[in-house]
Amino acid sequence: MSSKNVVYKKICKDKSVGVYMGKRDFVDHVDSVDPVDGVILVDLEALQGRKVFVSLSCTFRYGRDDMDVMGIAFRRELYLSTRQVYPPLQDREKGIHTKTQAKLLRKLGDNAFPFFFEFPDNLPCSVALQPAPHDVGKQCAVEFDIRVFSAESQDAKVHKRSSVKLLLRKVQYAPESGGVAPCVETTRDFLMSDKPLHVKASLDKEIYYHGEPIKVHVNVTNNSSKSVKNIVISVDQVATVVLYSNDSYVKSVAIEEFGDSVAAGATLQKVYTLLPLLANNRERRGIALDGKLKHEDTNLASSSIIKEGVLKEVLGIMVSYRVMVKLVIGGEVGLEVPFKLMHPKPDAGESESESEPMSMVFQEFKRTYLKGMIGDDEEEEGNVSGGDDMAPKEK
Structure with missing residues (x-):
């Protein structure tokens, strides 16, 4: 009996890169944080010789209108780590992959490359202050995302069509044993x-x-x-x-x-x-x-x-x-x-057996850029049905 795992995927507009992840919630256990891992699929023809990078970032944004200066909302990058994915800097076959990564690599083929980030343990969890109904613009929030882009180098200008971003969450669950009743x-x-x-x-x-x-x-x-x-x-x-x-x-x-x-x-x-x-x-x-x-x-x-x-x-x-x-x-x-x-800690035991076949359900996200925003290329994410020419075919 096969099981189904949801895999989140998102493809950039020029089809050069796509990101695949098995989850978007990462748990802060106080002493440690779940690592962030996924797979990048590249289209060598669309890349046209460019390199591929992936970054994990944590941003604090204070978007209230009265804090804006000349229309640019206050924001501060609390954490940023960037890795080169393609061409790979080390032999990927010798790396240690998670179960989801291993299955994605088998399914996506030779043009798929894994990535892995260790979360620092001193970052905040994902939280936002609720705006009033009439408020416009970005809210005050701590946000995490994975960004994949193709460019000549890590410091080169990145075009929107060649980059893709997937929002993540850093969450905490209640400890299994509580303290003394107050x-x-x-x-x-x-x-x-x-x-x-x-x-x-x-x-x-x-x-x-x-x-x-x-x-x-x-x-x-x-x-x-x-x-x-x-x-x-x-x-x-x-x-x-x-x-x-x-x-x-x-x-x-x-x-x-x-x-x-x-x-x-x-x-x-x-x-x-x-x-x-x-x-x-x-x-x-x-x-x-x-x-x-x-x-x-x-x-x-x-x-x-x-x-x-x-x-x-x-x-x-x-x-x-x-x-x-x-x-x-x-x-x-x-x-x-x-x-x-x-929140209570979710039930363990949801992981599948390594020997059990897996039918992957791919959840696709389409980018729609918000107009009139200044600075970072923010985007909306919407659930859409259907496939993509970079998506793997179900056998």
């Missing part, structure tokens, strides 16, 4: 009151998955002479843009006023439930989102987990979450309970 408590004294107000808030666990309800346990012991008039609970997202200004954007992505009161000398023990979802925040500018590929949906950004010793200044956008519990007593008594919001 618990915060505080005691507040008041003038003209002999005894204090004590509040305790706790969660069931440290890590929650996207789409999972969050239960907040609240205990109030009100020995003061004041009355608690209302209890307001929110889930706050804190997105800190550390690269250029260390600005923090605090957004309540779920908030409820429960209307509970606690009279002087009374107590309250109650569990409140909140559900932070992007679906309820789609019109709000500045909400941090997980990086997405074109024409795919996404979700609220996952919490950032940083390797010890890495400089935060190079991490672009850092995201954290907290539950805020506020008791309204004339003024407010508040507690912050930190937690992590992430």
